Amino acid sequence: MSFESDLINNYDCRHVVVVRWNAGDRSTLVPSPRTIVSFIESVGYKLGNKDRIGYSPTPRHTEQFIILPMTSIEEAKRISADSEKKGFGINSTTIHMNTLIGTNGIRLKDGVDFMKISQEHFNNSEILDLLVITIRLELPERLEIIENGFNLIKRGLSELIENAKCEMFGSFTSKVRRTGFSDIDINVDSVTQPGDRQLNPRHLKQVSAYPKCLVDHPLTKAELTEYPKEETIKLLYRCFIENDVFKNKFEIKYVPARTPLLVFKTISADGLNVSYDVSICNQSGVDKANLLDEFVMKDKSVHNKMKNAMLFVVHWARSNKLLPGAYSDEKLETRTNLNSYIFNQLIIHFVQATADKILVHPQARFGARVDEYNFDTLFTDHTKFLSEFFKYYASFDFSTKAIYGKQAMLKTTMINVHGAKMSPLMMMDPMDCTHNISGNVTEEAVKLLNGLIRNTLFILKQKNFKVNFLLETNQVALSMMTGRESTISVTTKMVEGREVHYMSVQLPMVIETSEDLMLLLTRILRFDVSPNYQGPSSFDLFNTGGVIFCAQAKSWIGRRNKKRQLRSARSDLTPLQLDVMCSDTYQYQDEVVAELRIAMADLKKIKMRFAYIEMLKGQVSDVRDAMHYLMDQFVFNNLDELKKNGGIQSISSIPSADTILPPS
Known part of the structure; x- marks a missing residue:
């Protein structure tokens, strides 16, 4: 293998199988995970270390799985093959098994579930190492098939191109980017030998009229250089597509592109998926692949962390x-x-x-x-x-x-x-x-x-x-957003024969004072103190009567294009500055969106703070959306910068968007 064999041996999981079944069928008694493990052992399959059996961490989900180590790679292959050919079941529940590392490397879903049962045992650095090792594992039989396929294609090209030189490049040959499912990139050129006689190239139309002439008179270096690459690839394609040996081994197609390709895809009964992408005189492609490898290898960090980052x-x-x-x-x-x-x-x-x-x-x-x-x-x-x-x-x-x-x-x-x-x-x-x-x-x-x-x-x-x-x-x-959204509860009471809606909003801890909430309401949501407000001239949300606000712009929706315009005008703005200035760009509507009374509970001994809202006019849904945006998007997304800058009041030092945008 082309990667760290010691590391692979320590974490080799090619002897592991993934067991899957559907637990959602209510018409039958669905077996428990431990019943399935006992069943597998009872019918003659040899389990490995039982302490390393991993069960799905979400037992209530319909799709269930077990990560099951066997005693050897051979035993893992045996039970997987039997599952495919014979099938397994308990009661009416079908149980499917496959090796964790298949013919094309690890399956994406299997990789996700394997990491789920591993996450409690490792820190993030170790999980990343384990994931990268797993996606780089490949089976020996795949390597054998790749080598045989490459040699066959190489022989075929050598018969059609004089002094053909076939060079593998790309991720498969890379020491730092190869995975268990890397495709094979092949660059073909013609190498002239000292003293070789250089003949004038044949006319392209002459060769195109009868491509099989290449069998007796292969393409020369001059022809390979002079003919358009797409025409050369087409000539080779027409030769290979009529060759029974290649037709039985590969699906062959011509891919027109900036770099035209002749693609050989392995035909395999066991689902092996190997693609050989052949290009002509493609030194630039080789250079691009080498550049990626060199970028990784020039990282001088401990354990070359860029390798895992890229993968x-x-x-x-x-x-x-x-x-x-x-x-x-x-x-x-x-x-x-x-x-x-x-x-x-x-x-x-x-x-x-x-x-x-x-x-x-x-x-x-x-x-x-x-x-x-x-x-x-x-x-x-x-x-x-x-x-x-x-x-x-x-x-x-x-x-x-x-x-x-x-x-x-x-x-x-x-x-x-x-x-x-x-x-x-x-x-x-x-x-x-x-x-x-x-x-x-x-x-x-x-x-x-x-x-x-x-x-x-x-x-x-x-x-x-x-x-x-x-x-x-x-x-x-x-899932995280559903569980993390600010607690916003709405109640309705009958007051003097009419329905009045009340809302309580749990505030993030970064909102510490009445002044903090006031700044967010007026600068970010663009709420204005209502002309109907008759309280103290010094606005204080801790006042039991609160403050009455008018919302005359829905500054919580349609922000993306406005932020894009700001970013074009000033590329140096931080995310917090962008968000604040974005609110500045909203114009007041003639019609009031909502009128509401807001008060803030001054409970210094209680960690959780709440804002209380009484709806005086407008739709509850609009105000609820506004509060969700303010707490769950604006505050949460900018939390690090707010804390770094000293809290909510740092917003007041951000200049208005009018200072950077041209007048409309």
Whole structure:
């Protein structure tokens, strides 16, 4: 194997199987997890260390699982094969088993569940190590099939190209990026020998009319260089597609692209999915792959933390359905056109922006293209890296900005200067500044990415954060939000023959005084003291009569475009400054949205603080939405910056949006 064998041996889980069943069938007696384990042992299968059996941490869920160690890899394969061929069941409950590490590496869902039962035993650094080790594991038979397939393709190409040289590159050959499901990238060139006679190339139309002529008269170095690459790939495709040996071994297709590909996909009865992507004279592709490896290896931190960081971010994208998985049931319902190279380049840009230094020099020779840097110095640990990475891209304006090396530049500049293709996500290839590597990424994909970034950042802010939570970002974030939302209760009373609605709102601890809440209501929600208010001229929410407010702008909805406009005008604004100034941009409506009386309980001896609201006019739903935004989004998302700056009152020092936006 091409990675750390000692580490792999210590945490090898190729002898582990995943047992799954549906516990939602109420028409039969569903067996308990321990009954299933006893059944497996009773029918002759040898279990490994029973102390390491992992049970689903959510026993009430319909989909149940067990992580079950067997005595050996062979025993794990035996029970999985029997499950596939014979089937297992108790009563009417079907039980399915498969090896944790399959022919195409670990399945995405199995990886999520394996981490769930591991999270209580490891800290975040150890969980990340375990996850990365697991996704890099591969079965020996896969390696054997890959080697045989490569040798066959190499022989076939050698018959069609004179002095053919086939070179593997990409993640499969990488010591730092290879996983258990890496595809095989192959670059083909023709190597001239000293004294070789160089013949004039044949006319392309002549060869295209009868591609089989290449069997007797292979493509020469001159022809390989002179013919358009897409035409050369088409010629090779037409030869291979008529060869019975290759037709029986592979699905073969021609993929037109900036770098045209001839793709050989293994045909396997056991579901093995290996793709060989053949390109012609593709030194730039080799250089791009080498650049990624060099960037990882130039990190001088303890244990080279950048390696795990890159592998994790790509796996995060795969687990959250931004990238497809290796198994047939892990394909995307809607293509995003994102790829691992794009995510690696997002990381490289972010690291350079954080270091405030150009680290990558694409035109330099191999080995000198990346300056040394230290992950520990920049980020300390992986949790800090992930927090800063997702925080950076949460505030990145993908609609107007393009990524170009260390710089974030206006898209219009890249189009006008470099002739780049406009796209929802715009990122220039460091090896070719005219190529937008994300040119085909869909607008829907960018929306999905933005949503996942925000939810990931939300999870990272939780005290009980575990790194494996990010493998199910949207589901975990939704669960956390449901359990964390401020307690807002609404009651209704009859007063003088009419219904009056009252609301109590639990306040976050950072809101300490009447002045704090007053500032949030007036600056962030744009509430104004009502002309109907007849209380003291010095507004005090601790006053038993409270203060009457008018809401004349729904400043809690439609904020994204306004923030984008502010960010375009001032790219140096912090997230807190953006949020505060965004509220400034809302114009008052002629019609009052709501009128309400608000008081704050002055209970200094009680930790929990509440605001009490009496609805005088308007819809309860509007005011409830406003309070949810204020407490659960504005305060929560900016909590770190508020605490760092001295509390809620630091908002008052933020200038108005009028100072940076042109008059409308």
